[in-house]
Amino acid sequence: MISIAPPNPPWITLETTSKPEGYLSYYYSDDISPLPIRWVTKPGDNKSDPNIETSTYGLFSTCSPNMRRGVVKSRRPYIFFITNRNGVRVLTGYYYIQWYAEGAFSGGWDFCIAANGMRFINPPISLEEIDRRFGSTLSRYFRPFKEIPHAICLELKALLDSRKDFTSAYLEEIDRLERFNLRHGGYRYLGWKQNDKFSWEYASEYLIRYFQESSVQVTHKRAKNSNPENKWICSECNYIFINKSLLRRCPNCGELASLQAEDSLGMAMKGGL
Ligand SMILES: [Zn+2]
CATH class of the missing domain: 2.20.28 (Rubrerythrin, domain 2)
Structure with a gap:
């Protein structure tokens, strides 16, 4: 089987600038998990992003299209993930984006993005603590994402890299809550009747169109x-x-x-x- 994981087609390398910028990206985390994983069990709206199983964003969901477009068009590779834990906004991890592909909603606004590096930590770090440390204003309210300058990206990445990597524990916890969904609702993701775990093999069902048609037709408005x-x-x-x-x-x-x-x-x- 031909691999559809980056750097293979349809993925394209994101060429960055000399001082690349990034985003803070808010996601809903799962209250029933001790780790701040995405809200796998959210009723009527299961979350598939950030999809750390494939280190992608927007491959399986339609979340934050404007951020994904900004990553590609403005060549901003850093995404720092923020969530709310017990009323406090916290930093949980990051992606360093190296590839993108055009999403199925064609027309130049829908992109899937994939990371070459990622790290998720525990315990997460409150944004207020980060602001005290770096003199930044990241704890001011925003949704669902906010652009951040190059210097702050480097500070946040260094801070996260200095903490123990919990990414594999996050992956185990996602699997545990998916099995909870399966036991109680019949599917890992009831919203789209998915019983498979997320993987590059499963992703082929989302990217197959690129191998069936030489070019994706622009048939959908935004x-x-x-x-x-x-x-x-x-x-x-x-x-x-x-x-x-x-x-x-x-x-x-x-x-x-x-x-x-x-x-x-x-x-x-x-x-x-
Ligand atoms: Zn149908």
Whole structure:
């Protein structure tokens, strides 16, 4: 089997500037876990990013499209992950992005990004402590992401690199909570009926389009990744379901980028912002 993991196609190397910048990226973490892993058990809105199993972001979800586009277009490779633990905003880890690929919602705004380096720590470090240490203002409220300058990126990376690497413990904890979902809901991810663990083998179902078509056709306007009723319809199989976020694949037929918001009149709402 041909590997679809970077640096193989469809992945493209992200060329960075001499003083690359980055982002703080907020994610929901799982309250039932002692480690601040992503919210695997979130009802009606299971989280697949940051996907540390593949060290990617946006390959399996439609979260933070503007940040992903900024990484690619503005060549900002650093992503520092922030979450809320007991009311306190904390830094948990980072990605150093080295590759990107165009996402299934084509049109130049949807990118998947992949890291060449990552590290997640425990206990996480409060943003207030970081601000005291570096004279920064990272603890000011933002959602869901914020640009940060080169110098702060270097400070945060050095700080995280000085702490013990808990990434493998995070991976075990993600698997444990996925098995909790499986036991209680029948799927590791009920939202899109997924029983497999995330892996590069599983990712082929998301990237297969690149090997079926020489170029992805621009058929989709910029898709809304949420809608007031959380109701979505598949243009391929007409399956209708409820989920808080737009999914990349139809949970029923597996088609990519085929879902759109459905309003209360049963009319699909196409495109728009
Ligand atoms: Zn479908």
